[in-house]
Amino acid sequence: MAFELPSLPYAEDALAPHISANTISFHYGKHHAGYVKKLNAAVEGTDMASKSLEDIIKATAGDASKTGVFNNAAQVWNHTFYWQSMKPGGGGKPTGKLAQKIDEVFGSYDKLVEELKTAAAGQFGSGWAWLVADGGSLKVVKTLNAENPITSGQTPLLTIDVWEHAYYLDYQNARPSYLDKYFSNLVNWDFAGQNYAAVA
Ligand code: MN3
Numbered sequence: 538m539a540f541e542l543p544s545l546p547y548a549e550d551a552l553a554p555h556i557s558a559n560t561i562s563f564h565y566g567k568h569h570a571g572y573v574k575k576l577n578a579a580v581e582g583t584d585m586a587s588k589s590l591e592d593i594i595k596a597t598a599g600d601a602s603k604t605g606v607f608n609n610a611a612q613v614w615n616h617t618f619y620w621q622s623m624k625p626g627g628g629g630k631p632t633g634k635l636a637q638k639i640d641e642v643f644g645s646y647d648k649l650v651e652e653l654k655t656a657a658a659g660q661f662g663s664g665w666a667w668l669v670a671d672g673g674s675l676k677v678v679k680t681l682n683a684e685n686p687i688t689s690g691q692t693p694l695l696t697i698d699v700w701e702h703a704y705y706l707d708y709q710n711a712r713p714s715y716l717d718k719y720f721s722n723l724v725n726w727d728f729a730g731q732n733y734a735a736v737a
Contacts, residue, residue, distance in 0.1 A: 540590065542573045543617050549685075551625040552697040555718040559705045568702055569616040576609035590614050591687060598688035611683040615665060615677045619698045631726040635694070635733040652677045653697065654716045663700040667693050668729060670736050692736045695729040 545565055551559035551721060576593075579584040580586045583592050585606065593610040597603035630646050649668070656679040657666035664681045669691040678686055686693050697719055705713035 539577045540573055540613060542570050543620075545620055547625050552623060555625075555707075555722045556704075557707050560704070563706070564698075564702055565616070565620070569613070571632060572609045572612040572616065575604070576613055579609060594685060596626050597680070597690060598684075600657070608683040611685045613694065614640050614687075615685055615698070617682065618693060619665075619696050621704075621728050622695045622697070622725055623719070624725040624728070625684060627723040627725050629724075631732060632731055634737055635726070635730045638675055638733070642655045645724075646732045649677070650720050654713070657697045657699050657716050658713050660696075666699060667691075668695040669693050669731060692732065694732045695724070695726075 545561070549561040549565070550708065552561065580593070585596070590595070590610055590613060593606065594614060597607035600607070605636045636646070639646055639649050643652065653666055653668060654704065656677050660666060660679045660681070662681070663677055664684070666677070667686050668684045669676050669678055669688075670692045675694075676691070678689075678691065680686065697716065699712060704712060708715045
């Protein structure tokens with residue numbers, strides 16, 4: 538069975554004006570959809586066609602002969618996770634167990650955000666910034682291009698896409714402005730909290 542493009546969890550204009558419908562129409566409708574299409578083309582007729590996305594990502598990571606499959610599978614996963622990492626009327630702060638753990642590991646919510654923004658702004662070229670659970674703690678990590686923390690045994694809790702296609706139509710080269718709006722108006726801490734609850 539072929540992989541399918543998951544539905545967006547909100548309307549294409551629901552994150553405006555922070556992320557415009559125009560950005561989402563290209564980012565979701567062209568980029569994310571394109572990764573699904575290319576992944577299906579790459580695995581069709583192989584033993585990978587019946588595997589889960591996670592299994593494909595883990596099986597192909599670091600294998601130079603399977604870079605195309607890895608890149609498309611990971612980008613399908615990463616984008617599905619990214620859409621859920623935001624919501625209309627997002628922002629605010631984490632609550633419950635995740636909030637406690639953030640204070641314990643980073644000192645405060647503000648320090649975590651500062652660290653995530655630094656990682657996201659400092660990712661040279663295309664990639665992602667993540668909050669992950671790792672061995673009973675939390676970490677901020679950044680990954681290049683399609684790379685995903687699950688190949689390092691980490692559990693993603695939240696992600697920020699810092700490929701230029703994520704923000705260029707709305708913010709041009711001002712990646713820090715996109716990051717400011719991500720945290721002030723878009724971030725979905727409920728989603729991160731649910732992901733943390735599953736492993737905490
Ligand atoms: Mn993207």
